[in-house]
Amino acid sequence: MRTTHLITVAALALASLVVVPTGAFAAPAPPADPSASQHSGVIGQDTLRGLAEEAGIEFGVAVNADLLAKNGKYRNIVNTQYSSVTAENVMKWEAINPAPGVYDWAAAEALIANAEANGQVVRGHTLVWHNQLPTWLTTGHFSAEELRAILENHVRTVAEHFAGDIQQWDVVNEIFNDDAAGSFRETLWYQAYEELGLPGEQYVADVFRWAHEADSAALLFYNDYNLEFTGPKSNAAYAFVQELLADDVPIQGVGFQGHLDTQYGFPDLQSNLQRFADQGIEVALTEVDVRTFVTQKPNGTYTNTPADAAEGAQQVDYWARTLEACLAVEACNSFTAWGVSDANSWIPGWFTGQGAGLIFDLHSNPKPQYEALREVLRNAA
DSSP states (O other), X not given: OOOOOOOOOOOOOOOOEEEOOOOOSOOOOOOOOTTOOTTTTOOOTTSHHHHHHHHXXXXXXXXXXXXXXXXXXXXXXXXXXXXXXXXXXXXXXXXXXXXXXXXXXXXXXXXXXXXXXTTOEEEEEEEEXXXXXXXXXXXXXXXXXXXXXXXXXXXXXXXXXXXXXXXXXXXXXXXXXXXXTOOBOOOHHHHHHHHTTSOTXXXXXXXXXXXXXHOSSSEEEEEESSOSSOSHHHHHHHHHHHHHHHTTOOOOEXXXXXXXXXXXXXXXXXXXXXXXHTTTOEEEEEEEEEEEEEEEOTTSOEEEEESSHHHHHHHHHHHHHHHHHHHTSTTEEEEEESOSBGGGOSHHHHSTTEEOOSSBOTTSOBOHHHHHHHHHHHHHO
């Protein structure tokens, strides 16, 4: 039986200079109008959200806080189609802690307020990552002892501030390399711990313990990409999670990002989800998109149309199979798309000539992927 986790408040005070939020950006969805469409602010039974509830799973999306505040159609899709929201950027270190001792909670709190007003749960993303760190941290001159203290203070401060608001935290993000050895990424924190004479990877265990002490109700996840395929990276992650559990580290879940590409075969996703779940933890699909090569205009810019119709159909198939894999694993209770529409996808900016990766198009209209996912959820329910 799939369960929804209740959130309670854990108290752990840390002194910080904060910027007080000015308010939230949206009221609850309006009452149902019998003539209203599925995209008019009404949470209907046939939306992704409604069908996912029947199937016993949270169906989520990564949210751009600026668009949520300013774009009515975007906000309406977020609030009616999804039961879970992830902060795309506004909870990352550079956004939330822009200067030493200064925490700007405004955008993150507005996102949470909008979620609460619309009956959604929130995934926190992310407490510790090697990217999107503030300049004061990456260019500063700190001793190893100081870096460890900075890390602890940040994790405790952020987790405690949002205690009671977060259902699941991506506590550490992308800690393994994509190499033949499945080696640890030698991040700022990894190197600091080695300078202290400790195993570099020990920072991960410490971060989980600090986060749990700050918010004992939130489910704590390690999150990474390319865990979907069996190989050196997923095997190393599996072994490391075993070690953490054996050491009584409070890790309660593993997030499979799910950034897929039609030029590669579909991963053995269900079996990988299941083997991690068999360790007694939860698993989730946390950042799903499916990219493909798109056509090019005469001026050299790219469209959002798949260059190969067969690969366009393959995108639809990959979306459906990814959700099916999650639904087939009892411990997989959350499925999140990494963005609302192709108009605000990260893919074109990172993968030249690729795109069309999400389930709504450039005009925020549903694509065939949308209907395929609804069919999967209907069948599951």
